[in-house]
Amino acid sequence: MIYSLDKINEMAEGDTDFIESVIAVFLDEVPQDLKNLEAAIDSKDYEKVYKLAHKIKPNVDLLGMEQTRAVALEIETLGKTPGDNGPAIEQKFPALKKDVLQVIAELKNDFNF
Template sequence: MIYSLDKINEMAEGDQDFINSVVSVFLEEVPQDLEALEIAIKQKDFSNIYQLAHKIKPNVDLLGMEQTRATALEIETLGKSKATISEITEKFPLLKKDIHQVISELKKDFPVS
């Protein structure tokens, strides 16, 4: 398992509805943001690359995905500094793989009721 509910559990203080809500928002928003980020990278749209990586970062952080958060931060920084697109395209597959793996795990662990 590459995610952890420790931060969410701490915030939720036993409120399972809150936990379910956070997971639901993650499953709804992050795949869309990831897809938009991939498009922004293909279009070399540095402003959107920065904004989307910035938006993804706290969501993966909330799930204790430290490595994924670090990758999102790198992409965010590269987007902001308008680095070479090759550096961003090199890092994006790792972000995408980790997020897709977590989405798959979350769907198994939190079946839609």
């Protein structure tokens, strides 16, 4: 398991509906954001890469995915920085994708979504 519900549990203060709604939003939004990010990387639309990585970052942070958050931050920074950062972004993206897809599968299994 590469996610942790510690942050969500702290925010929820025992409200299981809140926890499930946060997870539902993650499962609803993040897969599409990930697809859009991959498409933006493929089309070298670095402004969009920056925006999508920035959007994914708090979602993975909320699930305690510190390494994944760090990779999203690196991609976000590279997308915002002028110059040809495409190769660096392309090198980092597979780790982000792998972790996010793994957590999506784990959450669907763990919470019967």
